[in-house]
Amino acid sequence: MAAVTPDEHERQQDGHCRARVNLRPAAARPFGAAARAALKDTLFPDDPFRGLGGMPPARRAWRVARYFVPALDWSAGYSAASFWYDLLAGVTIANLSIPYATLAGIPPVIGLYSCFVPPLVYAVMGSSRNLGVGPVATSSLLVASIVGGKVRASDDQRLYTQLVFTSAFFTGVLQAALGLLRLGILVDFMSRPAITGFMGGTAIVIMLQQLKGFLGMTHFTTKTDIVSVLRYIFHNTHQWQWQSTVLGVCFLIFLVFTEQVRRRRPKLFWVSAMSPLLVVVVGCVFSFLIKGHKHGIPIVGTLKRGINPSSISQLKFQPEYVGVAMKAGFVSGMLALAEGVAVGRSFAAMKNERIDGNKEMVAFGLMNLIGSFTSCYITTGAFSKTAVNYHAGCRTAMSNAVMSVCMALVLVALAPLFRHTPLVALAAIITSSMLGLVKHREIRRLYEVDKADFAVCAAALLGVVFSTMITGLGVAVAISVLRALLHVARPSTSKLGRVSCGSGAGAGAADDDHAFCDVAQYPGAATAPGILVLQVAGSPVCFANAEYLRERIARWVEDEEKAVAGEDLLYVVLDIGGVTAIDSPGIEMLREVHGELERKGMKMAVTNPRMAVAEKLVLSGLAELVGESWMFLSNGDAVAACRYTLQGSKHGGVPPV
Amino acid sequence: MAAVTPDEHERQQDGHCRARVNLRPAAARPFGAAARAALKDTLFPDDPFRGLGGMPPARRAWRVARYFVPALDWSAGYSAASFWYDLLAGVTIANLSIPYATLAGIPPVIGLYSCFVPPLVYAVMGSSRNLGVGPVATSSLLVASIVGGKVRASDDQRLYTQLVFTSAFFTGVLQAALGLLRLGILVDFMSRPAITGFMGGTAIVIMLQQLKGFLGMTHFTTKTDIVSVLRYIFHNTHQWQWQSTVLGVCFLIFLVFTEQVRRRRPKLFWVSAMSPLLVVVVGCVFSFLIKGHKHGIPIVGTLKRGINPSSISQLKFQPEYVGVAMKAGFVSGMLALAEGVAVGRSFAAMKNERIDGNKEMVAFGLMNLIGSFTSCYITTGAFSKTAVNYHAGCRTAMSNAVMSVCMALVLVALAPLFRHTPLVALAAIITSSMLGLVKHREIRRLYEVDKADFAVCAAALLGVVFSTMITGLGVAVAISVLRALLHVARPSTSKLGRVSCGSGAGAGAADDDHAFCDVAQYPGAATAPGILVLQVAGSPVCFANAEYLRERIARWVEDEEKAVAGEDLLYVVLDIGGVTAIDSPGIEMLREVHGELERKGMKMAVTNPRMAVAEKLVLSGLAELVGESWMFLSNGDAVAACRYTLQGSKHGGVPPV
Structure with a gap:
């Protein structure tokens, strides 16, 4: 399977190379187009008039009429055999019409x-x-x-x-x-x-x-x-x-x-x-x-x-x-x-x-x-x-x-x-x-x-x-x-750890696939000291849960600080790949979390923001605040970058990964 | 970073080796415990009485009283200096009490x-x-x-x-x-x-x-x-x-x-x-x-x-x-x-x-x-x-x-x-x-x-x-x-493709990290013919969206069939890692999707179900229907397994991965 990324050739200067998160600031869709797309998907999930554009007007009208009056649809192919079945069914249900x-x-x-x-x-x-x-x-x-x-x-x-x-x-x-x-x-x-x-x-x-x-x-x-x-x-x-x-x-x-x-x-x-x-x-x-x-x-x-x-x-x-x-x-x-x-x-x-x-x-x-x-x-x-x-x-x-x-x-x-x-x-x-x-x-x-x-x-x-x-x-x-x-008011937050799963039979690499999973579900999942990977999922980040998420994230960080009492907690990676939308109170919440972590001397990283979220992050200036080099495509990538910086700052050398 | 998984040593017989998805059928929490945990997290997100258990009763009572009457909390350490600040503030705001x-x-x-x-x-x-x-x-x-x-x-x-x-x-x-x-x-x-x-x-x-x-x-x-x-x-x-x-x-x-x-x-x-x-x-x-x-x-x-x-x-x-x-x-x-x-x-x-x-x-x-x-x-x-x-x-x-x-x-x-x-x-x-x-x-x-x-x-x-x-x-x-x-009624569904991102600087493997991302966001993401990876995210799968998801998934499958007109679509991988909960209409929906795909001669695989979802899958018998060997920890793992079976069935040999 060939790996192709839009800006594969861009290499970071700070020692780790990776594909850039697609923030698409230039491609932010205008509100009208985005709203139309959302409305269409909300109200016409079945998209009944697909492929209607290319037809001649008469056929198009016939197709629309058939859509609205289904009898036109089946009456054309109606046969005598069908009628007998329908008659039997009709007579039977008439009997059920007891008032x-x-x-x-x-x-x-x-x-x-x-x-x-x-x-x-x-x-x-x-x-x-x-x-x-x-x-x-x-x-x-x-x-x-x-x-x-x-x-x-x-x-x-x-x-x-x-x-x-x-x-x-x-x-x-x-x-x-x-x-x-x-x-x-x-x-x-x-x-x-x-x-x-x-x-x-x-x-x-x-x-x-x-x-x-x-x-x-x-x-x-x-x-x-x-x-x-x-x-x-x-x-x-x-x-x-x-x-x-x-x-x-x-x-x-x-x-x-x-x-x-x-x-x-x-x-x-x-x-x-x-x-x-x-x-x-x-x-x-x-x-x-x-x-x-x-x-x-x-x-x-x-x-x-x-x-x-x-x-x-x-x-x-x-x-x-x-x-x-x-x-x-x-x-x-x-x-x-x-x-x-x-x-x-x-x-x-x-x-x-x-x-x-x-x-x-x-x-x-x-x-x-x-x-x-x-x-x-x-x-x-x-x-x-x-x-x-x-x-x-x-x-x-x-x-x-x-x-x-x-x-x-x-x-x-x-x-x-x-x-x-x-x-x-x-x-x-x-x-x-x-x-x-x-x-x-x-x-x-x-x-x-x-x-x-x-x-x-x-x-x-x-x-x-x-x-x-x-x-x-x-x-x-x-x-x-x-x-x-x-469900909206209380999205799920969980601490993730790395679980490895050998993906290819007979492939050369010993450890060529892994997943980041909830440590409560997979107690053996490996976590890196000094780095906390938190996943937010289950609901868009919005007014109804912004305050909850702020408190919950703060508690995760506190708990982690206590747990790794010996070493400092220096990086908090937020995996928001499962967050499909964010509104302005949600953005404010992320800004506050970023501020709070900074006050504690921690660095916040963000993993895999989806398009709709990335748009908002850029428009609100939060992407700039966090720094584009702290937005990653995958948790593995984010953890590797954190470890690199962490060990680099401790030993001053290139770390073993 | 050491990769440790609970059942790392379990190897599948069918040619690909991987860590098993933790379905925990034995560990399904009783409803009472699960409901208490959910209620506590919903109503007490701040968990005010943490660590109260070990205290002597008098101290515990004092701590609870301090929780409910914050004045007890600050009055103990109240100083003359604080009073002067409070007096200045109090006199000033009294002036604002204009009716x-x-x-x-x-x-x-x-x-x-x-x-x-x-x-x-x-x-x-x-x-x-x-x-x-x-x-x-x-x-x-x-x-x-x-x-x-x-x-x-x-x-x-x-x-x-x-x-x-x-x-x-x-x-x-x-x-x-x-x-x-x-x-x-x-x-x-x-x-x-x-x-x-x-x-x-x-x-x-x-x-x-x-x-x-x-x-x-x-x-x-x-x-x-x-x-x-x-x-x-x-x-x-x-x-x-x-x-x-x-x-x-x-x-x-x-x-x-x-x-x-x-x-x-x-x-x-x-x-x-x-x-x-x-x-x-x-x-x-x-x-x-x-x-x-x-x-x-x-x-x-x-x-x-x-x-x-x-x-x-x-x-x-x-x-x-x-x-x-x-x-x-x-x-x-x-x-x-x-x-x-x-x-x-x-x-x-x-x-x-x-x-x-x-x-x-x-x-x-x-x-x-x-x-x-x-x-x-x-x-x-x-x-x-x-x-x-x-x-x-x-x-x-x-x-x-x-x-x-x-x-x-x-x-x-x-x-x-x-x-x-x-x-x-x-x-x-x-x-x-x-x-x-x-x-x-x-x-x-x-x-x-x-x-x-x-x-x-x-x-x-x-x-x-x-x-x-x-x-x-x-x-x-x-x-x-x-x-x-x-947001609940219209969760997001997207087709995923593989984007590779080199995670470790100086590490040996050339392609040692990758992520599965929305192909609409990363047009260069690589997809495998015959395998459709769909992600459901943004909301629990529940009564409010079950019908929508059924229709939407059916449309994705139809679109994909048209797109790969030459080859058959044989595998549909559902990535439900971002789904935090599922209720019984949601389970029914998955059962119907599974049935529909089977009628079309396709195989459904499921990626990374979370604990709450896995519990329901097992209880409802859906895990058995899908087959545990078709539940994977990561999309990479799932795609590799599908490719293996796909190519194996075509050429009868061990596939190159």
């Missing part, structure tokens, strides 16, 4: 409406091929808990429903705006452990809510925490109706059984996928035959026939209501986004496909925006539907369109048939789908691998179960963000 | 009270030897703007004052709690550029408020933004009184002149330090002689004689008021903390002393808590007083006690004499002290060195001047925190 609407406190038919328009929009705009969209339990309950704080569904169902539509509108606006502004980055701050804990907690809360159905109760508390719910239930034993309980338990056992069948034999996925429909049909027939609603089995009631009516005129933008609608829309929108993107990514990873978070956001946003105009409430990528879609072998987003058509048929023709559905059947279906969301195995793995992640997960879960969903989510996100900030 | 209380909208005498009790408390508890404490302009105005939003001082002066006391109480609680919880770290997130901008903006806003005094106006707007203030002034020209203006301009010129004298000759610091007192005395005599208040020169009015009355019964904890008092207390408390700690640190740095942020917080907290019981409002370390203190040569916190005693004498004996003070004299004093806070030189330097820091500074300044102080502060802190988060 989550009851969770959101709105009429069940709105849940059906929400399975018609949004999947159609997603089929055109979405970038994932597997994602099945529709209402999901977590967002439904979240919307209910926020909107319910302002207007109770039981008091004014009409106003309540209008607020739910309005919140879907704001969800759409938020999601589309985040996508267009390429702020997919925000979703990254909802960490996987936080979402696991939140969803686990929500599943428990939702199952608690289903006790209403299982016990055949007609009233229920609006609170969601476990203490309030259990207290309400046991204070209202007179509402219990055993008929519902018996029916519900039967349904639940059947559903859990079919789910087990699917787990053991993935090929039989359609058994578990069709079972909700079967439960609904059996429930309808049964309660119709025995007139269940007169015998302790409450039913859904009238469902209007016909597809989605327009709801544009129902959106409420009055100052009195817009606040709560916005809050419900934004909070549940962020959550739905995180859930949808996460679901899409997990399944895409299995097929080795790529999902573009920003594009997904725009698709979700449009789907909710158009949904809010057509009597739909918040929808996103749903785990259960996506799983069925995947196992049914869907090929393109067309499966969503098929599901949408199936749902339209149901709405036009079959809706009235469902009025006899016992509420307990819905409760059983929801409960069975929630069981899989408490991911005890994943939680146990978190406990084993990373206790801090486990703490985030547990905080989210317990927060949701014992307080409110917002509390749980807020706590989890706050802990995650604080952890991220802590 | 900022008018800025806070409370009676001026409360400003005097606030210069009596808090300095006394600080003299006992504070760790800084230079800091002069008292009310400061920024916090005063901030409290006024928040409390004024609830109750206008002109409507109900009594209630307003009570709320200001209550907010001081909450300030004290917050500051003491932060200190006791060792959360000094929070202050670190108010960056220097943000504070510079905020203080500059506040200085401008405060000067605008002084136009009331300069124009002799009796009413004024409660708004602080430049547009509202100027509009009010020019809509109320009938209130203007030229007598005040003339007097004010004379005072201002005098004050600016003495300040210039101090700058040119630092030894004459007492000229500028005494000038505010002179202005007050001259103003009093002048307005007493010409009966100024009848000739367009409004005066302060009656000041009650006597030291601080108790204000415990005046604290308002009713639900109606507690919210606004808490907000005012917390926001201005955080700001006062940041300002006080920053001032203390800057002056301590000049004398090469150390300030403990957490101890300072406890001292500030107690000072405000006790202050709120004794008719004081929010106080902190003040820049002007500290500067005078420093130049007057103070030795210990005793100077604060002396100032406190001087103030008590004024309150007991001289207060009534000040009733004729013209308001315009106070306006001139405040204006002259604000002039120095718009640090145009520092702002220009920020512009030159770091445009992003300049943007934070400018946002804070413009936010304060054109909107409200809270807006300015909020925007600046939000930008700072977002920048810190961005």
Whole structure:
């Protein structure tokens, strides 16, 4: 391997020869260019329009259009074979569209409406091929808990429903705006452990809510925490109706059984996928035959026939209501986004496909925006539907369109048939789908691998179960963000020593490769007396850690002085090769450290500053202060130079190295 | 330098010999120990109780007491000579205690009270030897703007004052709690550029408020933004009184002149330090002689004689008021903390002393808590007083006690004499002290060195001047925190190449040292075909950047494949030596990258994982997946091993290295 350096021929006069650190003072990029490059890398990490420059305008426009409307991408090569797979997948997931609407406190038919328009929009705009969209339990309950704080569904169902539509509108606006502004980055701050804990907690809360159905109760508390719910239930034993309980338990056992069948034999996925429909049909027939609603089995009631009516005129933008609608829309929108993107990514990873978070956001946003105009409430990528879609072998987003058509048929023709559905059947279906969301195995793995992640997960879960969903989510996100900030505030400093590792088999040199490693990790690493090599890594040096680093470096130096009590500590080498950026308080800190060391009669050397850091060092004059001959490319180089000067000053001769 | 490695004698069977990466699976620290170590380093970076274990209990208790009450530390060695310096400094800064209380909208005498009790408390508890404490302009105005939003001082002066006391109480609680919880770290997130901008903006806003005094106006707007203030002034020209203006301009010129004298000759610091007192005395005599208040020169009015009355019964904890008092207390408390700690640190740095942020917080907290019981409002370390203190040569916190005693004498004996003070004299004093806070030189330097820091500074300044102080502060802190988060969300990835640097003069080997550096920075760095060395640095690998890193690494690999179109890319070496921590989403990401590379027929190698990362790699089973023989200590080692296998597989022989 040939060693080529830009200024290899420059030799220092002071006795050691080395390649110069590239400080590039002349090549300092203007702020505009640097900021553009940083922005591009931050917002467009996937760089979607690479190599577009050379194309003719028409082809370029087509390529951009295909980027924004993925349907154009797959529709060209769409074949009959693909259609059959998509049809099978679509019909199957339509069966899963059992209304989550009851969770959101709105009429069940709105849940059906929400399975018609949004999947159609997603089929055109979405970038994932597997994602099945529709209402999901977590967002439904979240919307209910926020909107319910302002207007109770039981008091004014009409106003309540209008607020739910309005919140879907704001969800759409938020999601589309985040996508267009390429702020997919925000979703990254909802960490996987936080979402696991939140969803686990929500599943428990939702199952608690289903006790209403299982016990055949007609009233229920609006609170969601476990203490309030259990207290309400046991204070209202007179509402219990055993008929519902018996029916519900039967349904639940059947559903859990079919789910087990699917787990053991993935090929039989359609058994578990069709079972909700079967439960609904059996429930309808049964309660119709025995007139269940007169015998302790409450039913859904009238469902209007016909597809989605327009709801544009129902959106409420009055100052009195817009606040709560916005809050419900934004909070549940962020959550739905995180859930949808996460679901899409997990399944895409299995097929080795790529999902573009920003594009997904725009698709979700449009789907909710158009949904809010057509009597739909918040929808996103749903785990259960996506799983069925995947196992049914869907090929393109067309499966969503098929599901949408199936749902339209149901709405036009079959809706009235469902009025006899016992509420307990819905409760059983929801409960069975929630069981899989408490991911005890994943939680146990978190406990084993990373206790801090486990703490985030547990905080989210317990927060949701014992307080409110917002509390749980807020706590989890706050802990995650604080952890991220802590990493910035407390970068790692370590004392390095030389570890040698023979690199070439059969090569001539006996000691031809070495690394400088943490002496705490490699206790045998060799250190040179009088020279302290300190590494700063793990975070840019900035305002948030400048003061900490100053104190920490001072303590390292003090400790080293005590440790080498016999000899003087004369050189401190700062390895900042792992520091990617530095801001002005960071520069000030280095200046202070340099001053402090100088007062103690020590010399500071700097190893391998990266380009962005080197620019700042030169601009601020710190490079001049330290001296260019004290900036080295490698720790080995720095230590050798220090040793040379050290021994030269002691013995006045050329040192043995 | 002897090269010693823990398992130097272990040789690999596959043809290249090297020191093994220390994965320490057996030595994985239990979570408790690891968390304790991390917590200790996070909260006690200064490790105050080092070496306490071996002491007898009595000495240990004495040492701990000295740690918490610094007065015990310096009082033992306090000498008469020190006292004279402290007396000079104390008398001088007492002169500077011209009431900022008018800025806070409370009676001026409360400003005097606030210069009596808090300095006394600080003299006992504070760790800084230079800091002069008292009310400061920024916090005063901030409290006024928040409390004024609830109750206008002109409507109900009594209630307003009570709320200001209550907010001081909450300030004290917050500051003491932060200190006791060792959360000094929070202050670190108010960056220097943000504070510079905020203080500059506040200085401008405060000067605008002084136009009331300069124009002799009796009413004024409660708004602080430049547009509202100027509009009010020019809509109320009938209130203007030229007598005040003339007097004010004379005072201002005098004050600016003495300040210039101090700058040119630092030894004459007492000229500028005494000038505010002179202005007050001259103003009093002048307005007493010409009966100024009848000739367009409004005066302060009656000041009650006597030291601080108790204000415990005046604290308002009713639900109606507690919210606004808490907000005012917390926001201005955080700001006062940041300002006080920053001032203390800057002056301590000049004398090469150390300030403990957490101890300072406890001292500030107690000072405000006790202050709120004794008719004081929010106080902190003040820049002007500290500067005078420093130049007057103070030795210990005793100077604060002396100032406190001087103030008590004024309150007991001289207060009534000040009733004729013209308001315009106070306006001139405040204006002259604000002039120095718009640090145009520092702002220009920020512009030159770091445009992003300049943007934070400018946002804070413009936010304060054109909107409200809270807006300015909020925007600046939000930008700072977002920048810190961005560093975490977008770590740096770069392709490395080998740069050789001859380390030893006169040593035998021709190529005995090298470094792996960014090829973008060192275009001549040598890369090996078929092997891609990627460095991840700048942030821990965690949930916030896992997805980004996956995409970015995939793009690097794609780009490299295109670049070496002729030959196959077979090895990807990930240099994670600069990664200080990894969480479970980060581990998942590495697992996915490994899987993706394997599907492409590439081999992933890992270089120099640090201890915390190695622990996780082992626990999660990823170390096993990658294979321990593909984890290397240095990039040179990794590349050599890849080359060996590469060439071995091509030619079937031992490769030339």
